[in-house]
């Protein structure tokens with residue numbers, strides 16, 4: 553895979569005269585306030601400050617969201633992650649990698665001398681007129697070396713509103729309906745750390761907080777701005793906290809992820825009087841229903857109270873500047889389930905189409921993709937789905953029933969995005985394979 557070359561540093565004496573004026577990232581202090589006195593670390597600064605800045609600058613210029621440096625024998629490897637996909641970067645001698653690691657730890661207000669314990673910190677940074685919080689994590693690996701993970705969020709890229717995440721109007725409307733009825737459980741399913749909290753928050757955001765009393769009982773890292781956080785009293789059980797919220801006329805309650813049978817039962821019972829939104833660890837929507845039935849041990853309760861299960865996966869969007877249109881073969885269309893009237897689909901450019909390095913797309917750095925969107929799967933607990941739940945909640949049987957009722961699946965949603973020319977069939981194939 554070809555990458556646009558990263559920006560170089562203009563402080564070097566041997567820099568080419570005609571090289572454009574290039575800018576390095578600015579580091580503006582540790583997030584934890586523990587900003588180091590660099591004059592006390594003269595040798596480290598001399599050896600590693602510019603290489604550390606170059607590493608971060610290069611990654612930012614490549615539109616990466618993360619870089620990982622991993623010791624491998626005498627050399628260390630670097631890996632860049634762009635839109636969730638890894639690309640190999642330069643290899644560097646062990647001492648150079650160690651210098652960068654120690655430098656970034658120091659800048660993040662961490663102790664560079666502590667190398668046998670994981671540490672985590674952040675550096676307030678700016679690059680290209682934008683502010684970033686560069687997160688630094690180090691983890692000890694075998695042989696006394698360390699792995700370094702450097703990551704940040706592009707302030708211009710948000711994947712947290714319902715529409716960023718791929719919710720369509722019909723789904724938003726459905727969520728609002730349950731809020732209005734003040735009843736039932738909406739599960740938001742996904743693998744742990746797979747962005748499921750963001751999806752759950754987006755689900756809650758579909759409900760108009762001016763029209764309804766939406767309370768957050770979940771323990772979130774950051775409070776949700778427009779929703780009242782309902783404090784649980786010390787010593788209160790979940791049941792008691794929910795009862796208090798219901799006394800204050802809650803319509804919708806956002807609760808912590810369901811992980812144990814008691815929580816599952818409490819929430820299902822209480823969803824008689826308010827709509828609940830909860831995260832649930834599962835592979836997809838059908839898997840979530842099946843697991844909830846097992847966890848609660850009560851298929852009848854689940855069939856009665858569970859209303860909707862939403863799940864999401866992220867896929868990359870084609871770069872609008874370099875995507876190639878092609879006329880799909882009608883047989884292929886039939887096989888993958890797209891209407892035979894589909895006139896055009898798009899794909900990323902192939903490497904042999906970029907003969908010269910100048911032909912590499914500036915916008916996406918030659919990856920063919922730029923940014924991501926969510927695919928959404930939603931299973932509504934209809935009478936048909938209820939029957940499957942009551943007869944054992946087999947995940948395959950649930951998927952089959954959902955398909956028969958034409959509910960939105962990752963496949964159907966992915967094909968919609970491909971037919972709109974926003975992603976490629978190759979990307980769908982890659983993402984589905986990775987999710988399996």
Ligand SMILES: [Zn+2]
Pocket residue numbers: 871872873874875913914915916917918919920921
């Ligand atoms: Zn491009």
